[in-house]
Amino acid sequence: MITVRHLHPACEPKIRRIVRVDLTPNGMPGKTEELCCDEVAPGKYVVCCLPFFAYGIAFGDLISAPAENLQFASVLRHSGLRTLRACFVEHSLAATLHEPVHAILSSLRHPHEWHGNGYFAVLLPDQQAEEETLKALAEFVENGILTHEVEPDSTADHSGDPAGLTV
Numbered sequence: 001m002i003t004v005r006h007l008h009p010a011c012e013p014k015i016r017r018i019v020r021v022d023l024t025p026n027g028m029p030g031k032t033e034e035l036c037c038d039e040v041a042p043g044k045y046v047v048c049c050l051p052f053f054a055y056g057i058a059f060g061d062l063i064s065a066p067a068e069n070l071q072f073a074s075v076l077r078h079s080g081l082r083t084l085r086a087c088f089v090e091h092s093l094a095a096t097l098h099e100p101v102h103a104i105l106s107s108l109r110h111p112h113e114w115h116g117n118g119y120f121a122v123l124l125p126d127q128q129a130e131e132e133t134l135k136a137l138a139e140f141v142e143n144g145i146l147t148h149e150v151e152p153d154s155t156a157d158h159s160g161d162p163a164g165l166t167v
Contacts, residue, residue: 004033009049010059010111010123013038019045019065021054021072028053035063035072043067044076050083050113050121055151058083059111059123078152082124084133086148093145094118101146104136124150 004023017039023031033054037045040062047061054072057063060079065072088094094117101120105112110133111123124130130150140146 002031004031004052004115006034006036006049006113008113009036010113011048013046013048015039017045017070019047019063019070019072021051021057023053026053026055037063047079050111050123052085052113052115052119052121058152082130082150082152084122084124084130084148084150085119086121086137086146087119089144089147091118097140097145101137101140105133108133108136 013036015038017037018034019037021033021035023029023033031053033051035047035051035054035057036049038048039045043064043066045063045065047057047059047063050059051057057072057075058079058081060081061075062077062079063072064074064076088097098114098117102114105120105122108122108129110125110129112120114120122133124133134141134148137146137148141148
């Protein structure tokens with residue numbers, strides 16, 4: 001079993017709980033993502049991280065998970081926030097280009113998280129943040145260095161591996 005963890009969540013929760021999401025429905029059998037959440041009531045949690053691979057779940061969403069196993073059950077209320085997910089097309093590029101991309105993301109001041117050196121997610125609270133982030137990363141995308149997606153996207157097919165973002 002491969003597990004994706006959020007070591008530095010976008011927002012540190014008051015009552016930290018880790019809710020596990022099975023990634024099999026997203027085309028990644030045998031893999032799970034552990035979402036860092038804030039417990040707001042028994043069995044109810046607010047997502048405090050930027051999901052890398054768990055489709056249909058975003059920062060700020062209210063989700064349910066049984067207290068006995070903390071396995072994701074459902075989204076009770078969507079936050080309405082969007083997430084840009086991206087990765088280096090070639091993992092070898094991450095070694096040399098992680099720092100320049102990280103500097104760009106930090107300069108934008110939108111919350112973001114990294115999964116290793118090669119994968120990242122950015123919180124997009126509004127259309128302006130999305131446009132700003134895409135413009136800042138445009139050179140990397142246009143040159144085939146990064147691939148990305150923005151979720152939620154009601155037109156997307158979420159079966160299979162998201163944008164080639166394999167764990």
